[in-house]
Amino acid sequence: MAGGEDAFHRLAAAFYEGIAEDDLLRPMYPEQLEAAKRRLALFMIQYFGGPGTYSEERGHPRLRMRHAPFEVGMEARDRWLKHMNAALEKAEIPQPAREVMRTYFTNTATFLMNVPPAMPIQSGGK
Ligand code: HEM
Structure with a gap:
């Protein structure tokens, strides 16, 4: 449905063109x-149902752990998504x-946030 493995290589290449300028x-x-x-x-090929070469080379994705070194x-989330979209x-x-894919990336980028937003989200208070 996405266009095969080649589509994901094209997607990653286009994404990194955006990263290079950020x-x-x-x-x-x-x-x-x-x-x-x-x-x-x-990773995307594996996640979206293609061959598991990613995990053969890198092991379990453990995305939250692998993003821990970065703030x-x-x-950062918004910019990452802007480049991916x-x-x-x-x-x-x-x-x-x-x-x-857009829905998956949006949810995952939010999940990977590891520092709080500048303005705390109001809880409604006690
Ligand atoms: C939210 C903003 C994000 C930032 C700032 C970010 C940043 C980074 C950075 C700096 C790396 C290291 C680059 C490398 O050497 O591979 C990385 C790796 C990676 N990221 Fe992200 N990322 C973000 C979101 C995401 C999302 C949403 C996904 C997937 C849906 C993702 C998937 C990956 C994968 C698969 C790797 C390679 C992991 C490995 O095998 O070492 N990232 N990311």
Whole structure:
């Protein structure tokens, strides 16, 4: 539905073009982006039902643990999603796969936040 493995390699490539230009996110990533691009592509291929090469090479994804070294606040989350949403268009991922992926990325990026937003969310008070 997404367009096979090639679609995910195109998606990862388009995503990292955005990362390369991002002043907040770029410094978090390794100097050479090629290996990171491949890790993301293989992860997406595996997650969306393709071959399990990612886990053969990297083990269990454990995404929250693997993101612990990086400060993922609201701004980082929003920027990551902005680049991924632009990449979904640029890589011409067809519907309805695009919408399924957009929802998954939005939820996962929120889940990966590991520092609180600048403005605390009001609990309603006691
Ligand atoms: C919320 C904002 C996010 C930030 C700031 C962020 C940042 C990073 C950084 C700096 C890396 C290290 C790059 C590398 O060497 O591979 C990384 C790795 C990775 N990220 Fe994210 N990420 C975010 C969200 C996500 C989301 C939503 C997903 C998946 C749905 C994801 C999947 C991955 C994967 C699969 C890796 C490689 C893990 C490994 O095998 O080492 N990330 N991320």
